[in-house]
Amino acid sequence: MTPKHHPSDAMLVAYGAGSLGEALSLAVAAHLALCPVCRRAVADIDALGGVLLDELPPRPLEDDALARTLARIDAAPDRPAHGHNHGHTDGHATCGGPWPAPLAPYVGPAAETRWQRLAPGVRRISLLPRSRHGGTAQLLRIAPGTTLPHHGHGSLELTLVLSGSFADEFGRYAPGDIAEADAATRHQPIADTDQDCVCLIATDAPLRFTSLVSRLFQPLFGM
Amino acid sequence: MNVFSVIRCGCGCVSVDMTGTPAHSLEPPPAPPSPASELSAAIVAIARQNDRAAFARLFGHFAPRVKSYLMRLGVPPAQAEDLAQDTMLAVWNKAALYDPQRAEAATWVFTIARNLRIDALRRERHPEVSDEVLADTPDGAPGADTLVADGRRERALRAALATLPADQAEVVRLSFFADLAHPAIAERLRLPLGTVKSRLRLAMGKIRKALGDDEP
Numbered sequence: 001m002t003p004k005h006h007p008s009d010a011m012l013v014a015y016g017a018g019s020l021g022e023a024l025s026l027a028v029a030a031h032l033a034l035c036p037v038c039r040r041a042v043a044d045i046d047a048l049g050g051v052l053l054d055e056l057p058p059r060p061l062e063d064d065a066l067a068r069t070l071a072r073i074d075a076a077p078d079r080p081a082h083g084h085n086h087g088h089t090d091g092h093a094t095c096g097g098p099w100p101a102p103l104a105p106y107v108g109p110a111a112e113t114r115w116q117r118l119a120p121g122v123r124r125i126s127l128l129p130r131s132r133h134g135g136t137a138q139l140l141r142i143a144p145g146t147t148l149p150h151h152g153h154g155s156l157e158l159t160l161v162l163s164g165s166f167a168d169e170f171g172r173y174a175p176g177d178i179a180e181a182d183a184a185t186r187h188q189p190i191a192d193t194d195q196d197c198v199c200l201i202a203t204d205a206p207l208r209f210t211s212l213v214s215r216l217f218q219p220l221f222g223m
Numbered sequence: 224m225n226v227f228s229v230i231r232c233g234c235g236c237v238s239v240d241m242t243g244t245p246a247h248s249l250e251p252p253p254a255p256p257s258p259a260s261e262l263s264a265a266i267v268a269i270a271r272q273n274d275r276a277a278f279a280r281l282f283g284h285f286a287p288r289v290k291s292y293l294m295r296l297g298v299p300p301a302q303a304e305d306l307a308q309d310t311m312l313a314v315w316n317k318a319a320l321y322d323p324q325r326a327e328a329a330t331w332v333f334t335i336a337r338n339l340r341i342d343a344l345r346r347e348r349h350p351e352v353s354d355e356v357l358a359d360t361p362d363g364a365p366g367a368d369t370l371v372a373d374g375r376r377e378r379a380l381r382a383a384l385a386t387l388p389a390d391q392a393e394v395v396r397l398s399f400f401a402d403l404a405h406p407a408i409a410e411r412l413r414l415p416l417g418t419v420k421s422r423l424r425l426a427m428g429k430i431r432k433a434l435g436d437d438e439p
């Protein structure tokens with residue numbers, strides 16, 4: 001089923017242009033695996049990149065650049081095997097494996113044994129603890145009825161629902177849906193069905209909790 | 224060829240003026256004798272026949288543009304030179320993955336250069352949906368295949384880009400050439416984040432309209 005909640009155009013442009021950090025890009029890519037509408041949008045944005053590249057004034061290379069590149073081709077005459085970039089694609093097609101394909105290599109094997117208790121009703125697997133640019137990506141598994149602390153965002157946050165669902169002030173999010181929050185947004189998500197909600201949460205900077213009580217949670221969440 | 228039968232004005236406008244152009248569409252100009260399809264064919268020739276002459280033509284066209292792209296992003300000239308050569312080496316190595324119905328040559332080269340740049344400069348990866356997954360799940364855009372292969376998508380994009388209002392074009396270019404996501408663009412331009420987001424939304428709306436991709 002096609003998701004109902006999508007990343008903003010601004011987020012998709014940043015993804016296609018390559019100006020988004022790895023953590024947020026991971027959430028966008030995992031959503032793309034589940035969303036033909038956004039795949040088409042990103043294909044258009046890639047094509048826009050192609051046109052922008054093509055229109056740039058050429059900068060000449062060194063005189064021997066072509067010869068050197070051909071020499072490198074000759075030095076390794078057999079092309080690398082094609083198709084499997086990270087060896088994790090088997091069994092992880094759009095709906096075959098437990099995780100969307102782009103996410104699988106980040107989660108790795110035996111995820112079930114690696115959930116760590118973070119707070120009552122909340123468990124976590126850290127995927128990108130802290131990238132070079134301060135972004136983070138983690139899986140959260142939230143028990144039914146659990147309310148996360150009210151939090152605002154110093155910068156960008158994407159939440160992709162993988163199973164179960166949650167709701168916040170802005171709507172209800174089912175598997176494949178992405179909730180986008182930025183400096184203008186504060187929200188308080190609650191897992192609202194009778195099963196655990198598993199979601200991928202990616203940020204480009206640590207989250208900022210807004211109430212005093214929430215601040216007490218912050219060291220727990222480490223977000 | 225009657226281009227009006229294939230490129231719709233996204234607003235549903237059907238009025239036609241004396242020059243045969245819908246009143247406010249982003250109609251592409253008549254196709255120039257474009258080398259785009261030759262570049263695309265050159266990548267296929269590399270995949271099929273290890274065609275070195277085809278590779279030399281691609282190199283001549285794209286390597287100086289990739290170098291220009293990288294320098295615009297602040298990469299020092301010597302490193303831009305190396306990364307441009309790396310990009311062209313990847314074009315040779317990955318040629319068999321290229322699908323001329325899915326991407327223009329320039330689009331494909333752009334994505335390779337972008338990913339190498341992220342890897343080399345940020346030491347990060349750019350997670351993507353693999354080509355296998357895409358192949359298994361046709362996106363169902365009617366006519367998208369020929370739209371790409373015969374150069375119409377590229378011409379429509381060029382025309383749409385050329386007619387974007389200056390403030391929208393600016394945020395698009397900062398996204399691609401300054402390595403800035405929307406919050407950083409807002410900071411650079413001293414604008415509210417919402418303004419930058421809405422300019423990007425408007426720009427993409429026009430581009431989708433030009434490509435006939437604005438219907439759900």
